[in-house]
Amino acid sequence: MNQAIGVPTRPLNTGGQIPLIGLGTWPMDDAQAATAVRTGLQLGYRLVDTAAKYGNEVGVGRGLRDSGIPRSEVVLTTKLRGADHGYDKTKAALHASLERLGVDYVDIYLIHWPLPRLERYVDSYRAMLAMRGEGLIRSVGVSNFTKAHIEQLDRETGVLPAVNQIQLSPALPRTALHTYLERHGIVTQSYSPLGRKEDAHRAPVVRELAQRYGRTPEQVILRWHVQQELVAIPKSSDQQRQRANLAVFDFELSPEDMSRLRALDQGEAAAIDPDRHEEF
Numbered sequence: 482m483n484q485a486i487g488v489p490t491r492p493l494n495t496g497g498q499i500p501l502i503g504l505g506t507w508p509m510d511d512a513q514a515a516t517a518v519r520t521g522l523q524l525g526y527r528l529v530d531t532a533a534k535y536g537n538e539v540g541v542g543r544g545l546r547d548s549g550i551p552r553s554e555v556v557l558t559t560k561l562r563g564a565d566h567g568y569d570k571t572k573a574a575l576h577a578s579l580e581r582l583g584v585d586y587v588d589i590y591l592i593h594w595p596l597p598r599l600e601r602y603v604d605s606y607r608a609m610l611a612m613r614g615e616g617l618i619r620s621v622g623v624s625n626f627t628k629a630h631i632e633q634l635d636r637e638t639g640v641l642p643a644v645n646q647i648q649l650s651p652a653l654p655r656t657a658l659h660t661y662l663e664r665h666g667i668v669t670q671s672y673s674p675l676g677r678k679e680d681a682h683r684a685p686v687v688r689e690l691a692q693r694y695g696r697t698p699e700q701v702i703l704r705w706h707v708q709q710e711l712v713a714i715p716k717s718s719d720q721q722r723q724r725a726n727l728a729v730f731d732f733e734l735s736p737e738d739m740s741r742l743r744a745l746d747q748g749e750a751a752a753i754d755p756d757r758h759e760e761f
């Protein structure tokens with residue numbers, strides 16, 4: 482087993498802690514996820530991201546058990562798929578996820594997409610809060626939610642989510658939404674944190690910084706996330722790249738270099754629009 486390294490964490494508004502780097506598992510199948518989660522946890526990852534929609538929760542659960550890392554040390558996240566929106570369906574969906582994962586609670590349960598056309602995400606959120614009360618979920622969160630969706634949750638339930646997991650990278654810094662979430666004590670999680678290869682990895686500024694800091698372009702990008710206390714969840718099935726993606730806590734980008742990366746911003750219009758995106 483590889484020696485674990487400590488990944489810095491930040492607090493959640495529910496009282497727990499979340500590591501600043503986690504392991505994404507889409508689009509792995511069960512067998513790939515079992516291997517990747519086992520090696521990732523043995524390398525020091527303590528946050529794992531899956532979803533009912535990914536069809537790999539069985540593999541993620543197997544990887545968790547095979548790793549030998551105690552369940553209590555791992556922040557395990559899964560998500561409610563679109564087809565299961567609604568109060569009763571949400572309850573059944575979480576029980577099914579727990580069964581597939583082989584665990585008796587998840588640390589973070591997210592609504593995967595708001596699907597505003599269905600008008601059921603508030604009902605799902607209420608069901609999740611009830612299941613948090615039963616000890617089946619530690620923290621309730623959302624994914625792909627806009628400020629307006631979160632304001633509706635707040636108005637109707639009085640409870641802000643712990644996390645909003647959104648598409649975020651140097652090309653899509655989502656500054657307005659990130660600032661709003663920070664102001665309300667909601668942790669921003671970055672999915673697709675490395676961005677599209679053509680957007681960021683190949684940008685001359687990223688390559689130049691990688692060379693100057695003696696790091697890979699991906700490490701420069703992940704450092705940009707953690708330096709803003711964004712929780713990034715890069716996916717890698719390769720052990721060397723998993724290790725490299727964790728090794729971003731022993732160098733620091735200067736404020737000037739952080740501002741230079743701001744020039745990669747393509748604007749909010751380049752991000753997926755959750756009011757239009759339908760995924761079940």
Ligand code: NAP
Pocket residue numbers: 504505506507508530531593624625646647671672673674675676697699700714715716717718719722723725726
């Ligand atoms: P990503 O993690 O930014 O990029 C993954 C890609 O980069 C893979 O092709 C991976 O290949 C490669 N890669 C990873 N580390 C690398 C490195 N150090 N050097 C070179 N290449 C590297 O994008 P993502 O998978 O779209 O997003 C990450 C996770 O976020 C997903 O796995 C999923 O858990 C979650 N997600 C959530 C949503 C949502 O709606 N909430 C949407 C999309 C994704 P290898 O595996 O071969 O290394």
